[in-house]
Amino acid sequence: MHKLLMIDDDIALTDMLKEYLSEHSLDVSVENDPIAGIEVLRSHHYDVLLLDVMMPELDGFEVLRQIRQFSSIPVIMLTAKGDDFDRILGLELGADDYLPKPFNQRELVARIKALTRRYVDQSPQFTSASAPEKPHLLSLHNIVIDIQRLQASINQQNVALTATELHMLHYLMLNAGKVITKDTLSQAILHRRLSAFDRSLDMHVSNIRKKLALHGVTDVIKTMRGVGYLCQIEEVQA
Secondary structure, three states, X not given: OEEEEEEOOOHHHHHHHHHXXXXXXXXXXXXXXXXHHHHHHHHOOOOEEEEEOOXXXXXXXXXXXXXXXXXXXXXXXXXXXXXXXXXXXXXXXXXXXXXXXXXXXXXXHXXXXXXXXXXXXXXXXXXXXXXXXOOOEEEEOOEXXXXXXXXXXXXXXXXXXXXXXXXXXXXXXXXXXXXXXXXXXXXXXXXXXXXXXXXXXXXHHHHHHHHHHOOOOOOOEEEEOOOEEEEOOOOOOO
């Protein structure tokens, strides 16, 4: 049973969600105070964090900033009214996914299960029974990904990718030299079809590029305008 922590000041909502999510094989803990939620996460292990944006004292963005200093836990942010700014900022700060309020409870369960499948269970969804077994170590452009340990490194220095970013980069590297459409990438990594105006993929790819650039690796992922992305096999010469 996967353990989920919910940080949200809405007591009525968290009580309702705790009851509903518990019926779907989730061990749910709730913190209605964001500061207490950060401390609980420091001292206890959870598989997924459900984090509200609009909270007193500390909003969800500041909570996420602090959490990312010590934890890579998969995070789903609950954004108010689907505001584009909230979604984009949350992804930039290291959220793995977002869901605008009000939301369908079944969709929330699907998002949580998608995260646990690719992060906690360590079983990348892009492998299949008919596909040849993939090595757990993958190397390209001095980037080394250990998919079993969910770690990425460049020249033996850790690259601080979120779970979603790591799996997205791993998928693109596995398919180096091939153009991957945005819809294919969305279904493979986010477990959903790409909807209109959804900038999740763009933000995740942007974050990956920025983090690789901090280690001197650039121009690995090329945007194929109107189509998708290409992980280049050969390094681009300056």
